[in-house]
Amino acid sequence: MDLLCCETTETECRAYADPALLCDDRVLQNLLKTEERYAPSSSYFECVQRDISPVMRKIVAEWMLEVCEEQKCQEEVFPLSMNYVDRFLSICPIRKSQLQLLGTACLLLASKLRESAPLSAELLVYHTDNSITLDDLWRWEQLVVSKLKWELSAVTPGDFLMHILNRLPMPRTWDPMMVKRHAQTFIALSAREYKFSMYTPSMIAAASVAAALHGLDWTGKSGFGLAALLVELTRITAIEQDYLQGCLEQIEEMVSQAHVEAENSNTHQVVTASTVTVQQRPPPVGDEMISQDKILEHEKAGTPTDVRDVHF
Secondary structure, eight states: OOOOOGGGSSOOOOOOOOHHHHSOHHHHHHHHHHGGGGOOOTTHHHHTOSSOOHHHHHHHHHHHHHHHHHTTOOTTHHHHHHHHHHHHHHHOOOOGGGHHHHHHHHHHHHHHHHOSSOOOHHHHHHHTTTOSOHHHHHHHHHHHHHHTTTOOOOOOTHHHHHHHHHHSOOOTTSOHHHHHHHHHHHHHHHHTOGGGGGSOHHHHHHHHHHHHHHHTTHHHHSSOOHHHHHHHHHHHHOOOHHHHHHHHHHHHHHHHHHHHHHHHHHHHHHHHHOSSOOOOOOOOOHHHHHHHHHHHHHHTTTTTHHHHHTTO
16 A cells, blocks of 8 residues: 655745744844845956956856746745855856856755755756766866855845835735735846846845835835835835935836837747737736746746857
């Protein structure tokens, strides 16, 4: 007779947020004090790297995000892996042919820290279309941890989300997990862009929350307004309002550009399929807006072909 072993099911049970930690201001203050310890140099393309560019970084970042989405990784894996990438590039010059190898090693390390079942090295090599070997990956894993001095438990924007949402005056009718999902999408999209590496994780988290609430019309329905929301976020994080406003504008500009690229992608795909009529999808709303934009934005990355383009 077969025995049912519940531990073998693919359903993952995550722990609930601990209210004792979320409500303790000392936890938030420790995160705010620690985050700069893991900050990369925002000017490493001018000072350290000579053979790679921000465009190449974005291509590899999109590929890394695709791998995380396909493997259903925890939301923290991709931002943490990009933190490793930026910090490594801040101190160690590399060739452009080594950039994907670096990203693969950082994904392997981040999954080991944030996943209950880490990504295997063999799987990651497969996602590179076997353009690297297992020996290469293991050597670079050792190289990354040595260059980062084993400082791998970096603070990421996702670490601040629930602390911020727990301190905002949100109506009981609002679902904080829905806002969190929207904010996580903005965090993942911003991690692809080099320009956001100059912002602290707390600033990106606060601006992502503001963008999520503003996009869901919380600012209109609650009567707070965007300016009042930024004041509340400044009170919670002690970040100057001008900096928050600037980061928020950068996120909104990034999302607007993603909308345009998604619409152009839709139109191009329909024209290619049929030259008789041109159709565009109606603009999605709510959770559908975030998920579709996310999918359409990353369909153009074309793993692993576009990643190999950085070798040229």
